[in-house]
Amino acid sequence: MSTxxxxxxxxxxxxxxxxxxxxxxxxxxxxxxxxxxxxxxxxCFDNSGKCTGCAICAIVCPEVAIEVYRG
Amino acid sequence: xDGNSAIGEAAIRAGCQCYFGYPITPQNELIEYMAVHLSxxxxxxxxxxxxxxxxxxxxxxxxxxxxxxxxxxSSPGISLMQEGISYLAACGLPAVIVNMSRGGPGLGSISAxxxxxxxxxxxxxxxxxxxxxxxxxxxxxxxxxxxxxxDLADKYQIPVIILGDGMLGQMKEPVEFKxxxxxxxxxxxxxxxxxxxxxxxxxxxxxxxxxxxxxxxxSLFRRxxxxxxxxxxxxxxxxDDARLIVVAxxxxxxxxxxxxxxxxxxxxxxxxxxxxxxxxxxxEKIQELAQKTKNFLVFxxxxxxxxxxxxxxxxxxxxxxxxxxxxxxxxxxxxVFRVISRLWYQKGLK
Amino acid sequence: MKKVYTRPRSLKxxxxxxxxxxxxxxxxxxIAEVIDEMNIQDKVIGxxxxxxxxxxxxxxxxxxxxxxxxxxxxxxxxxxRAYPEGLVFTxxxxxxxxAIGTAExxxxxxxxxxxxxxxxxxxxxxxxxxxxxxxxxxxxxxTTTPQGRDLKIEGYPLKISEMLALAKGAVYIxxxxxxxxxxxxxxxKAIHKALQTQIxxxxxxxxxxxxxCPINWKMTPLESWQWIxxxxxxxxxxxxxxxxxxxxxxD
Numbered sequence: 001m002s003t004x005x006x007x008x009x010x011x012x013x014x015x016x017x018x019x020x021x022x023x024x025x026x027x028x029x030x031x032x033x034x035x036x037x038x039x040x041x042x043x044c045f046d047n048s049g050k051c052t053g054c055a056i057c058a059i060v061c062p063e064v065a066i067e068v069y070r071g
Numbered sequence: 072x073d074g075n076s077a078i079g080e081a082a083i084r085a086g087c088q089c090y091f092g093y094p095i096t097p098q099n100e101l102i103e104y105m106a107v108h109l110s111x112x113x114x115x116x117x118x119x120x121x122x123x124x125x126x127x128x129x130x131x132x133x134x135x136x137x138x139x140x141x142x143x144x145s146s147p148g149i150s151l152m153q154e155g156i157s158y159l160a161a162c163g164l165p166a167v168i169v170n171m172s173r174g175g176p177g178l179g180s181i182s183a184x185x186x187x188x189x190x191x192x193x194x195x196x197x198x199x200x201x202x203x204x205x206x207x208x209x210x211x212x213x214x215x216x217x218x219x220x221x222d223l224a225d226k227y228q229i230p231v232i233i234l235g236d237g238m239l240g241q242m243k244e245p246v247e248f249k250x251x252x253x254x255x256x257x258x259x260x261x262x263x264x265x266x267x268x269x270x271x272x273x274x275x276x277x278x279x280x281x282x283x284x285x286x287x288x289x290s291l292f293r294r295x296x297x298x299x300x301x302x303x304x305x306x307x308x309x310x311d312d313a314r315l316i317v318v319a320x321x322x323x324x325x326x327x328x329x330x331x332x333x334x335x336x337x338x339x340x341x342x343x344x345x346x347x348x349x350x351x352x353x354x355e356k357i358q359e360l361a362q363k364t365k366n367f368l369v370f371x372x373x374x375x376x377x378x379x380x381x382x383x384x385x386x387x388x389x390x391x392x393x394x395x396x397x398x399x400x401x402x403x404x405x406x407v408f409r410v411i412s413r414l415w416y417q418k419g420l421k
Numbered sequence: 422m423k424k425v426y427t428r429p430r431s432l433k434x435x436x437x438x439x440x441x442x443x444x445x446x447x448x449x450x451x452i453a454e455v456i457d458e459m460n461i462q463d464k465v466i467g468x469x470x471x472x473x474x475x476x477x478x479x480x481x482x483x484x485x486x487x488x489x490x491x492x493x494x495x496x497x498x499x500x501x502r503a504y505p506e507g508l509v510f511t512x513x514x515x516x517x518x519x520a521i522g523t524a525e526x527x528x529x530x531x532x533x534x535x536x537x538x539x540x541x542x543x544x545x546x547x548x549x550x551x552x553x554x555x556x557x558x559x560x561x562x563x564t565t566t567p568q569g570r571d572l573k574i575e576g577y578p579l580k581i582s583e584m585l586a587l588a589k590g591a592v593y594i595x596x597x598x599x600x601x602x603x604x605x606x607x608x609x610k611a612i613h614k615a616l617q618t619q620i621x622x623x624x625x626x627x628x629x630x631x632x633x634c635p636i637n638w639k640m641t642p643l644e645s646w647q648w649i650x651x652x653x654x655x656x657x658x659x660x661x662x663x664x665x666x667x668x669x670x671x672d
Contacts, residue, residue, distance in 0.1 A: 006422055015441035017635075017642035023602060040441070056602045058426040062446035062642075063437055071422030089503050116502035120495065121528040128492035128525070132499025135466075135486050140503065158489050263484045263500070265507055267463035273478035274486040277471070 005053020006069045007045050013065035014042035020057035020066065026050035029057060074210045075240040078143070078169055078233065079104035081217040086253045087167070088138040089116045091129035095148045096181040097237035098171035102143065114256055123148035127155030127168070134164040135274060137262025139221050143169035145237070146187050147178060149195075156230055157196030160291070161276035165224035165259070167217065168202075169233045171240040174399030182399030183238035183322055188376035191232050192350040199288050201295050203231040203302065204349040206320040210244035216347070218250060225259065227298055234349060236372075238322045238401065299351040306345040309335065313342030314420045315411065316360055318381050319370045320346050322401075327370050329404030334411050339420075341411055349377070354384035365389045368414055370407060373397050390418075429453040431462050431482045438476060442642020444543060444632025445474050447599045451609045452512075452539065453481060459616060464508045466500060468493045470517040473547040477512055491521030494529035497536040508619055510537040516546050519555040519581040526585065530625045533590025537615045538627040540582070543634040544653060551637030555579035558656055563637070578656055582629045586663040592624035594662040598631035598654070600646040607659075614666075623666050631657055 009020075009029075014036065020043055021029045028051045032044040042065075045051070053070025072080070079101050082090070090105040102119065110117040116133075120126035126142045133140035144152065149170045159166050172187040174180035187195075194200040203223050205216040213235060220231040263274060278284040308328060310316065319327040324345040334341040344360065346353050357367075367389055369378040374397050382391050394410045396402045428434070432453035437446045456462050462483055469477035471490040478485040488496035493511035501509045518526050518540050529536065545563055546552040552565040556578050560569040570578075585591050593615060597608040608630055615626035631653050633645035640648060 004422065013436055017441035019442060019642055019646065022643050038436075053422070053425060055426040059602050059605050060447075062439065062441070062443055064428045064432065064446070064450050066426070067424060067428075068426035069422035070425045089499065091499060118498065118502060118532075121524050124492065125495040125498075125525050125528065128489060128495035129499035129502070131488065131492070132468075132496035132501075133503035134499075135496070136500050136503035136507070138503040140499070154489050155492070158487075162486075262504075263466050263486055264504055265464040265466060266482070266484050271462075271482050271484050273484070275475075275478060276487055277475055 003052050003070050005051040006047065007051060007057060008067045009043055009045055010065040011042045012036050012038070013063045014040065015063055016040040016042055017062060018043065019060050019062070023056050023060050025054065025056065026052065072210065072246055073100055073241055073243050074213045074235065075100035075171065076104045077210050077214040077246045078217045079108060080248060081214040082141055082167070082221070083109055083112065084248055084250045084252045085218045085221040086139045086257045087141050087221065088114060088256045089133040089140040090142070091118045091120050091126040092142050093120050093123050093126050093144065093148060095145045097173060097240050098143050098145050098169065100240065101169065123151040124155070127152040130166045131155060131159060131164065134159065134166050135263045137259035137264065139225070139257060141167040141169065143171065145171050145173045146175050149187060149190065153196035156202065157194070157198050157200060158276060159230040160194065160200035160202060161198065162274050163228040164230070165228055166230045167220045167224055167233065168230060169217070169235065171235045171237055173237050174397065180399035181237060183236035183401060184373060184397060184399045185236060185321055185323060185371050186373040186376065186397060187234065188349065188371070188373060191234050192352070192380070200291060201350055203227070203229055203298060205231065205233050206347050206349045207233065207235055207239065208321055208324045208345060210239065210242065210246050213239060214246050214248060223302060227294060229294070234321065236322050302348060303351045303353050304347045305353040305356055306347055308343040308345065310342035310344065310360065312340050314340045314364050315366045315368060315415055316364060317341060317343040317368045317370055317411070318377065319343060320349060320377060323370055323372050326402055326404050327407055330407035330411055333404065333408040337412065339412060339415050341415070352380045352384065354380070357381060357384040361385055361389045366418060366420065368392045368394065368411065370394045372402070429457045431456040433480055433482050435479050437480065439473065440636045442633055442635045442645055444541060444599045444630065444634070447605060448539065448541060448608070448630055448632065449477060449480050451605070451612055455609060455612045455616060456483065459613065461508055461616070464506070466507045466509050468497050468509070468511040470513045472514040472517055474512055474514065474541065491517050492525055493517060494522060494525040494536070494538065498529055498534050501534060501536050505535070508616060510539060510616070512539045512541070514547070515542045515544065515554040515556045519579050523581070526581070527588065530585045530591040530627070531588040533624040535619050535622055536625065537619050539612065540627055540629040541632050542629055542657065543632045545634050545637045547634050547637055555581070556657070558652060580657070582627065582662050585627060590625050591627065591663060592665045593618045593626040594629070596629040596631070596657060596659050596662060598649050598659060600631065600633060600649040604659070618666055
């Protein structure tokens, strides 16, 4: 049984580079249409239950905008 | 002992921990002295760098770590160090830089000259800054002012230039060292040695806001005002009744002294003001002397550099004549005596 | 659930000024993670370059000091000689290290100075707006090679790490990249090993990290990460270039 995971993406730190979306093995992150106060469109965690907390998104995130939970 | 070696010995006795340099005539005796004597002292470091560009940056690094550090070179090598000196001044990092100057511009000559006066006293690198510039005139003074240079550098957190020349560096005179080498090498507080038990700190010179840099510049110049008030020094020779005052520094002052003695022998009332801090320049003393006589003769081994500081000090309240020989040519006392007496009679002085 | 990934302690809570997808932010984070894991935050002194990463001192919570352009290795030499107990690293770009700083890096490596160099290679001059770097690829368009780097005018890209490996004083040189999770993990290991080399007093260590510069390469962040794989690695292959750290006579 794989682990369950969850991430939190800081919407103000995220610069919308979309790298996490590309590398997420579960496709559980999506781009958004929102605009943060720096003018970027931050990525959003879909939270559809597929996340295993592998933390690949956090490893590739240049902004250290992602915190990962697992359990 | 030769002047170059005397500088080295004085630096060691002042607690210099790191020397970084590069060979260039006429100061090679100094780098060689440090290679032998500094490196055998515990905790001390000697590195022959790959260039003067590198040497001044190594000085930067050692100064960051809070130790007494120095480099030396001669005119073309000092040119290479200008960017590094600008950084030291901007950061407020103490260091001693010895320039045993030679003829220029370009590769020039290996003989003594005084043509780096502007470079030394006007903050020779980019930006608005000054360094303290000390002007020794004998091997004894090379030793004394080197030691004083380290003290001033630490006191005011500023780079200090010892402006010697090729002749002073290579001539041999008796010298008395007034200090013993310290048992413990001094370390400055506010050094960068790892953030143990305190917040991390950074030492930088880049600013994003012009107003920040403006304030840094003002703060540097406030420090320079303090230095001007407290550290201006000079030597005088037979000034009490002088009707003609020679202004000279370094080796030129030695030559001028001989010429003035000859002049006095002929009954000419000539004296000399010898600045020993070239920056800060003894402008006030010159203004004071101008109350007694308006006749000044600036003698230097260049095309006319210190003369501008004399003229600035006088603010038009005096007549300044000039005798200079550039290119590393060493004038003789009798040559300078002829200049003095010609000027004396031309001006109709009594 | 428990938190398994968060910001390292040695990375200050300050938003990065770097462009979206830039390699510097990742590398800063990796350095901070390694510093935390090795517990050396109070010993480390870093020398960032004039370049995009000049502001590294706003992000890394360790003692740091600027150097003049290209002189980082010389400043680090002076610092380490004056205070050998410190763990000194430089963080240098391709212009800083392989153009203006070439003499300094060669001699620092040659003397075997006990410092660690983090060499960020993004094949371009970032801060000044995208001019050619020594490591710019043949045919690569930059603002000073608008027709693409021409062999006859500009010569080949410079393989400085391979050149430094010839210096006996250099004991550990590895090239990694930060364009994928695997490569990022390998970069972190390399940084760890390089700092350990200094702690073990073995010699000079350097990690060259191929890093993206999306804005000056005129690509999206993802395209730039892929360009490293497709193009840069052909010229600058990843891997250990030199490792004599386990030799008994390593000095």
